Amino acid sequence: MRGRSARAIPPWRTALRWVLARVGGALLVVWLVATIVFFALRSSGDPLEAILGGPGSQAGPEAVEAARREYGLDQPLVVQYLLQLWRVATLQLGDSYARRQPVADLIAEQLPGTLLLAALALAAAWALAVTGAIVSTSARGRIGAIVNATLRGIEIVATVMPGFWLGAVLILVFATSLGWFPATSQGSHPAGLVLPVLTLAVPIAGFLAQVSRDALLEADAAPFAVTARARGAGEPRVLLRHTLRHASLPALALSGWAFGNLLSGAVVVEVLFARPGLGRLLQDGALSRDVPLVIGAVTVVAVLYVAVVVLTDVVELFVDPRLRGPRPAALRAPDVAVGS
Amino acid sequence: MPALVAGLTTALLLTGCAADAFDAPPTAEPIEGGTLVYATGDAEPTCLDPHVGGNYPQALISTQYLEPLVGRSPDGEILPWLATTWQASEDGLTWDLTLRDDVTFTDGTPFDAEAVKANIEHLKDPDTGSSTGWLAVQQIDTVEVVDATHVRFHLSTPKSALMEVLSQQWAAMQSPAGIARGKDENCLAPVGTGPFIVESWTPQDRVVLVRNDEYVPTNPQGHDGPAHVERVEWRFIPDAATRQAALASGEVHVIDNPLPADIAAWEGADQQHIDAPRPAASNRIELNSGQAPFDDVRVREAFIRAADPNPGIASLFHGTAERSYSVLSSVEPMRLSDESVFATDPERAAELLDEAGWTDEDGDGVREKDGAPLTVRFPVSTNQSTAAEQSLFEQIQANTGAVGFDVQLEPMDLSSWYGALAAHEYEAVSAPYTTVGPDVLRILYHSDGTIPAPSGYFANNAQLKDPELDALLESALATTDPAERADIYTQAQRIILDSYTVLPLYDQQNHFLTKGVTGVEPLTTISTPLLLNAQLLG
Secondary structure, eight states, X not given: OOOOOSSOOOHXXXXXXXXXXXXXXXXXXXXXXXXXXXXXXXXXXXXXXXXTTSTTOOOOHHHHHHHHHHTTTTSOHHHHHHHHHXXXXXXXXXBOTTTOXXXXXXXXXXXXXXXXXXXXXHHHHHHHHHHHHHHHHHOXXXXXXXXXXXXXXXXXXXXXXXXXXXXXXXXXXXXXXXXXXXXXXXXXXXXHXXXXXXXXXXXXXXXXXXXXXXXHHHHHTSHHHHHHHXXXXXXXXXXXXXXXXXXXXXXXXXXXXXXXXXXXXXXXXXXXXXXXSHHHXXXXXXXXXXXXXXXXXXXXXXXXXXXXXXXXXXXXXXHOGGGTSSSHHHHOOTTSOSOO | OHHHHHHHHHHHHHHHHHHHHSOOOOOOOEESSOEEEEEEOSOOOSOSOTTSBOOHHHHHXXXXXXXXXXXXXXXXXXXXXXEEEEEEOTTSSEEEEXXXXXXXXXXXXXXXXXXXXXXXXXXXXXXXXBSHHHHHTTTEEEEEXXXXXXXXXXXXXXXXXXXXXXXXXXXXXXXXXXXXXXXXXXXXXXXXXXXXXXXXXXXTTEEEEEEOTTOOOOOTTOOSSSOSSSEEEEEEOOOHHHHHHHHHHTSOSEEESOOHHHHHHHBTTTBEEEEOOOSSBOEEEEEOTTSTTTTSHHHHHHHHHHHOOHHHHHHHTTTSSOBOOSSBOXXXXXXXXXXXXXXXXHHHHHHHHHHTTOBOSSOSSOOEETTEEOEEEEEEETTTSOHHHHHHHHHHHHHHHTTTOEEEEEEEOHHHHHHHHHTTOOSEEOOOOXXXXXXXXXXXXXXXXXXXXXXXXXXXXXXXXXXXXXHHHHHHHHOOOHHHHHHHHHHHHHHHHHTTOEEEEEOOOOEEEESSEEOOEEOTTTOOXXXXXXXXXX
16 A cells, blocks of 8 residues: 655664663663662661561660661661662662572572463463353354353453452362362472462453453454355354454453463462462562562562563564554554454 | 363363372371471571571471470479580579580581580670570670580579570570581571481472481480481461361371361361460560550559450350460469459449549540540551451450440551550550560560660560569579579569559460371470471371
8 A cells, every 4th residue: 555654764763662662661660660669668667677587676786786787777768779779770689688598599489480370370361261252252142142141240250359269269179178189389280280370360361251252242243254254254264264363452452461460469379379489479578578579579570561561562463463554543443354 | 172172181180190199098007207298387487597586487497406405394394405414503693504425416516515605606696686595695694615515604694594595496506517607508407406407498388307317315305216207398388278278188297377266177087186385475465554544553454354355265266275364374383373363344444444534425435534535556466466366356345345445456567566566656465475484574574674675676565664573573583492483473473463464365376286197296395396206197
């Protein structure tokens, strides 16, 4: 199609601007996070306790003085804040107050477990959501209406279900009463992953299912779908080649948010199922005012979150060619078919 | 369709996998060897060396690999352990100890007077950051090595409770070579003389202990040889329901901090219950007599007359906790218990408040005096107070509310709780204190206990500053004659109880449930579970 704008912008400059905007955004988020965490932790308690082996420490005056000097806590708060920022900027995450080990090591140790949980939970949520969406569009007529209503109800309940409640119920039913799965687990043993992944996935699945189904129903009734059926395409072909891509778009866009949700849900699941992971590390660190550990962990989470959002944007570009051309937003009307 | 088949197959495989992890029905025969799995609900220690800091989770796990100088019988008598004899001088400023000569640390370093000196100095060193252990050896000025098996402590002031506090895990003996490796390394795997050795620590998951095959049986509660089990896995499972599920399914053999409802439900049915109240102080509510409204003894007595915790304790704890009328634990022989001081009498409470000038003029149910309401700030530590205990506090809140108190329960995390106490922002508080022996009364109720440590912490939450009580507690510390000590402590407890600054509730609850294992018993010093004699069943 000819008739592009008079000033031709080279594609690499557009890409560069896009990348710079993303990196700039990420840096902004990390700075905000570090600042908020620093002041939140410091304003609510004395980090000296964490250093001296826990709150209510009865350590003597010399021990306290030694710790104060060693950790620079005798300097003004603003100075300490700037020092902390500098350390984050130069990627020196420092040593944990309570555990006296490098924060980077602690995080590296615990991150894989949490990432495994989050990835599996996202995959499970997607599977549940797409299945639910397909089922509700396949059922037609009065049965279809009943199925639709039931699914809607289930989705709403799933979305609002608190993680600690769902996890506890799953443990009670499947671990204690039936004995099918263990109550606690670590690592990647499949049986041990089922209950924690399910606990994490269900609330996300509820949300993704709602938006997927709406998008699928909309796409199913769109002119291009009608045309495809008129040309003799069967239901599976219509689904796979045409409508499913439309249905996946809102869920894809939400996946970045969902991942962030999963990382915070991991705190509850890891504590409940006694799984080692970043969530538990964060909880322990926050409760004991372990400033370097919490800042380090939350920064890592923030960076991961931004990375996942960027990734979903890239995947969206692949799935939806309408976004790759000029004036993407205007073309993103539901009746313009993807890939037709 | 293929997806369905795949799904079913996966489910079948998974259940097969899960079934393998669980035990076959036990045959109830104790066996040698095996791996015992202990699941703790307490916080994971940040350092496995109990010299650093000094909290109960550290005591729990270090019981298996560190041993103190002396033990204690259920009657409170000091028993030989790594030290065989001990003798105080006339003036109480010098203590001579004889040590065993046949004990070696698991890294080959001999246990001798030099080792004892290194340990005491480690406790006193500010860089160690010791809290509880430092308090225990605070009065020791210097340690003199007389010869390999004789060590002498020179004290700055007499301390009759010295042997009692040296029996605590937080003053246990470690290898000097181990300590010399530096805090970072020693925190990961302290070296001791105990029945197990620390092999590895996976943070937030478990600590693995292996049997010390060269263990010299010195423990007064031990049998004649090394441990029966080969390995101990010490797992951290914070959630009580998950812990209980793990015990029921056979994933773990021993758990601590079970919920009272679970104890009542499972006791006798292939699970065994160990009830080991912690020594020293009981679980009490203390009233801040240092500021209004509890600076008036009538208001304090009114609160105690109205509180009526007994029905709450009976229902919330399912019979696992017995009401205590003493500031000392039921395992302390020198305790004084007086039920009459704490008789419930709401009418008398109302009378006392009227006498003290607190009346409800505006009819909102809360009494006032000079415009100020009868508010009782009650910070509650969610770390230390169990759910049942928090519910008990709510019942006390309702009972005292009926006579006009406005009790404001403030649940908070441990750090914030200590902050509130340090800032004197409380009228009532329940603060457990774990140590050994009646000297805890001095720590909790001597006026010196109102002087804050550098962190802001002070132990005397009741803010008792009674010169007569101070003199009694100091003289108890100076005398080693047991009969005289007992008499002095009785008088001291009389004063404390009659001051109405303390409302004892029950012993510090310390329950364990076991399944598939026998021989687990509480150490009579600090009531931690000892796995030396444990044997797996079947």
